[in-house]
Amino acid sequence: MARKSQGGPPALKVRMVTAKVWVLKKHFEGFPQTSDFEMKQEALANLKDGELLLESVFLSVDPYMRPYSKRDMKEGDVMIGTQVARIVESKNPAFAVGAFVVANRGWRTHFISDGKDLNLLPASWPESLPKSLALGTVGMPGLTAYFGLFEVCKMKPGETVLVNAAAGAVGSVVGQLAKIGGCKVVGCAGSDSKVAYLKKIGFDEAFNYKTVTCLDETLRKASPDGYDCFFDNVGGEFASIAINHMKKYGRIAVCGAISQYNDTVPQKGPYIQFPMIFNELSMKGFIVTSWYNRREEGVKALLKWVLEGKLKYHEQVTERFENMPAAFIGMLKGENLGKAIIKV
């Protein structure tokens, strides 16, 4: 607080902010444990000209954090990740206090930015729409579905699309975009209530991959003529079986391999050459950020479909920053329906 000291110059306005952060205490071995994380405090410096102070309002837990922690992080680093944050103080004329942005500043409650790494929420974002959707259906996972389906799979009206992890953040958008695009869509998920949700949001066929007696038979029954497009979020055994159900010239978008992220011993074949050659398949891995030169187009399309009611969303919201590790582990276990979000 500013105050005048008797006779001297006015005292400086000092606002000390302490951020809570989650660090990777110990590299994950197999399935992550809450003991692999540690919560710490970070004192933030005072703002310099051009800087902003932000507070995270919603944070995202995503599957990529598991493989990327192994590839890119060392023990003691703050966990990687994105947030929707509110500007609480600004010494940058381009950013007003109270505005909301998407940032990529890891598992932190507060942080300082020079504004260069921030994406303002679109001006057309309606007040009625949860801002957390900028981390899900209208954010990175939604864009993954959009570019993966339309650009990687090159999906066309009248085709049949298969998607796994279908009740999650990416998969639930894939299925609905396939319907918007005039396709038949088959999806699978890991519980009966998720399967019921898939039917509710318009999937033509849906099944619980954990309880089917024979995946091969189930895939054949769901689409006896096979699949034109396979949007693979899971990899491993599921993908090895599904590849044999592709139609001639089928296209596979290799988006993720969540069934393999926690493996301590790498899974072995079967090998894919025979179906690839016999059916002249195309299989392409992709990272959504390679399409971010068209990010605005994707966000605009997804937002429009949400507002028209054609693209439904569900969020699994965990309250409190302190529960982030549990929410992350829960998401890897399949406890989320739709996008897993943390509300600080």
Ligand SMILES: NC(=O)C1=CN([C@@H]2O[C@H](COP(=O)(O)OP(=O)(O)OC[C@H]3O[C@@H](n4cnc5c(N)ncnc54)[C@H](OP(=O)(O)O)[C@@H]3O)[C@@H](O)[C@H]2O)C=CC1
């Ligand atoms: N390439 C890219 O640019 C991107 C790739 N991805 C990938 O997309 C996939 C989905 O991500 P996202 O939508 O954010 O996550 P989800 O919201 O789908 O959450 C993960 C889901 O994966 C399912 N799952 C977990 N373990 C297994 C398993 N062993 N076999 C089958 N399913 C499993 C669980 O659902 P269930 O109950 O059905 O088992 C769980 O809910 C991930 O592989 C991720 O890495 C995501 C974003 C960008």
Ligand SMILES: CCCCCC(=O)/C=C/[C@H]1[C@H](O)CC(=O)[C@@H]1CCCCCCC(=O)O
């Ligand atoms: C074999 C691993 C497959 C992982 C697939 C996946 O989920 C990829 C996700 C990326 C998504 O396309 C956009 C991202 O931001 C994800 C990668 C995040 C990398 C984090 C880099 C570390 C940092 O933020 O500093």
